[in-house]
Amino acid sequence: MDEVLFRRIQSTAHGIRKKCLDVALAAGARATHFGGGVSIVDVLSTLYFAVMNYDVNKPTWERRDRFILSKGHGVLGYYVTLAAAGFLSDEELSTFEQDGTFLPGHPIINKNKGIEFTNGSLGMGLAVGIGNAIAAKKKGFDYRTYVLLGDGECNEGSVWEAAMAAAHYRLDNLIAIIDRNKYQLGGANSDIMNLGDLRSKFDSFGWHALEIDGHDITAIYTALNEDSSGKPKAIIANTTKGKGFSFSEKGNEWHHAVLTHKLYDLAVAEIGEKENANNIQ
Amino acid sequence: MQITSNDIKMWSRVGARPTYGMAMMALAKERDDLIVITADMSTSAGLDRFRKTYPDKFLDVGIAEQNMIGIAAGLADNGYNVFTVTFAPFQTMRCCEQIRVDLAYSNIKVTMTGLASGVIHGSLGNTHCCFEDLGVLRSIPNLILMSPADGVGIVKAVFAAASCDKPVYIRITGGANNPIVYDSDIDFKIGKAIELEAGRDVTIFASGTMVHFCLQSAKLLREKGISASVWDMHTIKPIDKVAIDTAVQKNRLIVTVEEHSVIGGLSSAVAECLSSYKNNPSQLSIGINDFFPEPGDYPFMLKQCGLAPEQIAEKILNALKN
Numbered sequence: 001m002d003e004v005l006f007r008r009i010q011s012t013a014h015g016i017r018k019k020c021l022d023v024a025l026a027a028g029a030r031a032t033h034f035g036g037g038v039s040i041v042d043v044l045s046t047l048y049f050a051v052m053n054y055d056v057n058k059p060t061w062e063r064r065d066r067f068i069l070s071k072g073h074g075v076l077g078y079y080v081t082l083a084a085a086g087f088l089s090d091e092e093l094s095t096f097e098q099d100g101t102f103l104p105g106h107p108i109i110n111k112n113k114g115i116e117f118t119n120g121s122l123g124m125g126l127a128v129g130i131g132n133a134i135a136a137k138k139k140g141f142d143y144r145t146y147v148l149l150g151d152g153e154c155n156e157g158s159v160w161e162a163a164m165a166a167a168h169y170r171l172d173n174l175i176a177i178i179d180r181n182k183y184q185l186g187g188a189n190s191d192i193m194n195l196g197d198l199r200s201k202f203d204s205f206g207w208h209a210l211e212i213d214g215h216d217i218t219a220i221y222t223a224l225n226e227d228s229s230g231k232p233k234a235i236i237a238n239t240t241k242g243k244g245f246s247f248s249e250k251g252n253e254w255h256h257a258v259l260t261h262k263l264y265d266l267a268v269a270e271i272g273e274k275e276n277a278n279n280i281q
Numbered sequence: 282m283q284i285t286s287n288d289i290k291m292w293s294r295v296g297a298r299p300t301y302g303m304a305m306m307a308l309a310k311e312r313d314d315l316i317v318i319t320a321d322m323s324t325s326a327g328l329d330r331f332r333k334t335y336p337d338k339f340l341d342v343g344i345a346e347q348n349m350i351g352i353a354a355g356l357a358d359n360g361y362n363v364f365t366v367t368f369a370p371f372q373t374m375r376c377c378e379q380i381r382v383d384l385a386y387s388n389i390k391v392t393m394t395g396l397a398s399g400v401i402h403g404s405l406g407n408t409h410c411c412f413e414d415l416g417v418l419r420s421i422p423n424l425i426l427m428s429p430a431d432g433v434g435i436v437k438a439v440f441a442a443a444s445c446d447k448p449v450y451i452r453i454t455g456g457a458n459n460p461i462v463y464d465s466d467i468d469f470k471i472g473k474a475i476e477l478e479a480g481r482d483v484t485i486f487a488s489g490t491m492v493h494f495c496l497q498s499a500k501l502l503r504e505k506g507i508s509a510s511v512w513d514m515h516t517i518k519p520i521d522k523v524a525i526d527t528a529v530q531k532n533r534l535i536v537t538v539e540e541h542s543v544i545g546g547l548s549s550a551v552a553e554c555l556s557s558y559k560n561n562p563s564q565l566s567i568g569i570n571d572f573f574p575e576p577g578d579y580p581f582m583l584k585q586c587g588l589a590p591e592q593i594a595e596k597i598l599n600a601l602k603n
Contacts, residue, residue, distance in 0.1 A: 062359075109358075109387045117358070118387040121378055127348045128383060131355015138337070139359075158379075161348035168343075 001221045005050055009217045012084060013045035014271070014280050017244040019080045021267050023096050024259040030097045033105065035241040035254035036150060037076025039181040039214070043237055044081040046220040047146060056086040060111050065143050066132045068117050070125020071150035071179060072106035073256075079103055087114030123156025125149065126176060130166050133174040133232075146175045152184025155193045160205070166232040167206030174232040175224065176202075179214065181241035183252040202234035214239035246270060282307045282440065284433060284466040292432025295327075296457030298396055300432045302327025304439040305364065309335050312443060314362045318342060320349045322367040326396055346371045350379035353391045362390075362443055368402075369395030369411035369452065373418055384448040385423040392442040392449040399454040399489065399540035400574060403582035410582075412569045415517050416545020418450055425471060426518040428452040428539075428547075430492035431462040434515055437469035445471060452517075454489035454540050456579060462493050462513065472516045474524040480508035483597060484528035484535050488514045488547045491538040497590035498538075498597065505598060520550040529558055536565045536597055540588060543568035565600040567593055 017038055024032045052065040069078050075096075083093045088103070092113075095101040102110060106120025119125050129147035136143050153159060166174050178198055182189050189195050202209035208228035212219040214237025223235045241255070242248025245267045274280070292300040305328065309315050318340045323332050332339045342349045346367060353363045365372065372395040373380070384391050395414055402409035418424055425447050429438040435453060442449040467475065474486070478499055487495040492513045499509040510531075512524055528535050535555065537548040548566035555561045569586045583589055587596065 109389075117354075118382055121382050124347075124351055124379060124382060127351020127379070128355040128358070130348075131352040131357070132359060133355075134340070134352065135356050135359035135361065158347040158351070161342075161345035162351065165342055165345065165348055165352065 001218045006217055009045050009050050010278070011280050012049050013042050013217070014275070016041050016045060016077065016080045016084055018271055019083070020076050021259065021264055023076060023080060023093060025261070025264045026094060027097050029258055031256055031258045032076050032097070033073040033256050034076060034248060034259065035183070035252065036071065036074050036179065036181060038248065039239040039241050039243050040074050040148060040179050041077045041081070041244070042215045042217055043148065043177055043179065043220055044077055046217055046224065048081050048085050050221055051224045052146070053143065056114070059087065059114055063141050063143050066116050066129070066145040068125045068129050068145070068147045069107055069119055070147050071122065071153050072119030074148065074150070074179070075103070075105060075107055078107065082114045085114065122150070122153040123158040126159055126162035126166070129174055129176070130162055130169070130171060133166070133171040134169060136173050137171070142173070144173050144175060146177065148177045148179060150184070151178055151180045151182065151189055151195055151198065152192070154178065154195055154198065155184070163202060163205045163207065170230055171232045172228050172230050175235065176232065177235045177237055179239055180236050181239045183241045183255065185255055187252055199234070199236045207232050207234045209234040209236065211236040211238065215243055282311070282436070284436065286464065289433055289461060289464060292436070293459050293461045294457070296459050297432070297435060297453045297455045298325060299327035300435050301366070301394060301396070301439070301453060302329070302331055304436045305331050306334065307436070308439060308443055309338055312362055314360060315443070316340060316356055316361045316363045318349055318353050318363060318365045320344055320346045320367040320371065322396065325368070326366045326394070328366070346376040347379050350376045350383055350391070354383035354387065354389045357389045357391045364392045364394060366394040366396060368409060369398035369414050370409065372396070373411070373414040373450065377417060380418065380424075380448075381421050385421045388423060388447070390446055390448055392451065394451045394453060396453050398452045400569070400582035400586060401454065401456050401579050403574065403577045403579060406576050407573045410574070412540065412542045413545065414450070414452055415541050415547070416549070419518050419545055419550065423447060424518060425449040425516070426452065427471070427516050428454065428488040429515050430489060430513045431459055433463035433467060434513070437467060438515065441469055441471050452489060460493040462496070469515070472519045472521055474515065474521040475513040476510060476524070477513055478509065478511040480510040482507050482509060482532065483601060484510040484512065484532045485538060485597070486512045486514045486524070486528070486535065486547060486551055487538040488517060490540050491588065494588065494590045494593060495538050498593040501591060501594035502597060507598065507601065509597070514547055517547055517550055520554060522554055525551060525554045529555065529562055533562045534565060534600055535562050536567060536600070538567040538588070538593055541568050543570055565596060567596055
């Protein structure tokens, strides 16, 4: 990954996190899934601004790469990324979780707005991704399907039905990214339901599985581009829940919470310091 | 497709499941975009020939119904006309939330087929029977639910579903030597019930296998001087309100008969409609009365559930007396 691209993605991710603060503040008492919404920002930024092939002016282009947010509660980072990519206007984004919005707390299929599929009930996105990947093979299209799952989501048995099938069908055009932030609603994965070694699990299911730092843009980029030798690829992205702000990088307190003005101001000040330190434009 | 009297005789002889397989063969000839997905049920669904003839249009996802619906949704979202098929309880209840989110909520058109619904699998126990599928699915918005009466009904439902733009569930009841209700091709429209017999005293709305049974019951009633209308209510959702209105204008007793729980299926759909009428007629709901039947063969099961033609006729006679 060259330096220019790296700086661009770093800056984009930074901008998305900043915007996430605004959206979370505007959501007010309705609260947001903040922690799991910002833990995925580096993965989303790399995908949408360095890897995926799409045309915002032709959102239903048949050969576009597909992205499915299987961890549907991650909409905070997702919607803001879609806005940064040009699928959503700021005005539309401002309707997040408002009465009558098309942008509720879990995504609803809306191709024209870049929202590939409906999610929210966990464990369903990978199977839909398989359908997309098989369709590509049948039609001779070279698009790829990316599915982003949560680690807690991997408690669902349906994830493993899909994991088995993707390997069986040798879907080397399917990439699952697991946001391994190590927490789920009720607490740490290790306390609620221990996931063990996710990389070995996917590997034993017949996937090309790798484990990376999910906030290291170069590592994400390299992993996404790595050849998977005819197998589906699973990227275990080790992340920090609430990544980016000192107030939210504290275990699981920010799974679903209200952002106050006080914390918002603190976070904005913190972000300014980061910009100076990293020379981010 | 052209339906001949030989087809109809054959469908009756081979029964509901092989008829479904044959319908899919016929559909594949007409539609390039067809894909059939099963959860390790290709032989049971009469799809062996289909699998060999159209390997590119066939997918077996193994015993994983949730995965089946998700994959079907992904394919349908890319323009394929997808049919899924397995035994009814697994096709509907095992993957109920995938049906709700991936198909109904997302408005993704997939046609699901529930084989051996009702109590035909009685000797295998209630795990393999299914008298809750309509009840469970009817409460989910945006689904079309059909329950065809015989071989012609199954073929017509399959073709109607393929051309429909909403997710569909086809409930297949009955077994081999399925009695013939229709001895020639019919005009079949989703949501439009078919009046098979016009009567004076009582209207019977039936679905699936019970349509033929009710024709027999009507014969028995005739011997007692009662003239009954019999309708094939092949679509449970949307329910045919015009047909119900016709009955309301005519009779003080309306009967529903189904190889399904009296809760949630045809009975409930008709009752919901009737309740909006002032001075509405009374309704007799004949179906499985909210219990798990004891295991047994098909005639034993039907009798146990009070669904044999003479039992149906007797219940109607009693209701008319009261």
